[in-house]
Amino acid sequence: MDVKAKVNQLIKRCGTDNPVAIAKELGIKVMYAPLGGRKYGNYIKYKRVKTIIIDRDILPPHLFRFVFAHELGHAVCTPNENTQWLDQNTLGVNSSRVEYIANHFATELLLNDRYLQDHATSSIYALANQQGVPESFVGFKQ
Incomplete structure (x- = not known):
């Protein structure tokens, strides 16, 4: 998957690089709710409804854009992957690939x-x- 091309296509289509505005434009549902742990955000797709959930109670404000963009990356690039199920049932075999793509997407977008x-x-x-964007992800930009 060409993540950079996907990001550029979305920015052109939506007229913005704001991840919240892009989610709204794409009809992705956004919820702010506690996730009961150390997760800042989550993406789920249930009955064809894409949903991003952000836990504002524990999310440091300076990471909001990155976390939101990361979850948007799941919705756009790997929309049918349930990373929680993958982590619990496959020992993360595919989840590292899915997380890599979402981190790459978030970095390219922001x-x-x-x-x-x-x-x-x-x-x-x-x-x-x-x-x-955490410094450790700057390497996604070439």
Whole structure:
């Protein structure tokens, strides 16, 4: 899957790189609710309804955009994968691939080429910090 192409297509289609606005444009349901643990967000698809759930009670505000974009990545790139089921029933065999794709998607969305061009005087690490992208994921940008 060409994640970068998928991101660029979505930005063009939706006219924004804002993950919340993109979810709304795509008709993805968004809920804010406790997830009962250490998970900041979750994506589920039930009866063909895509839903992103964000736990605002424990999510650090500076990570909101990244976590939301990560869950959006699941909805867009791997919409039929249930990562919780994969983790519990296959010892994570496919979940690492699914999580890799979602992290790549979130990084490409929040640090898309247009955003980097518009802020060319700043380092990619400073921009990642502003966008809430963990430094360890900056390597997704080539």
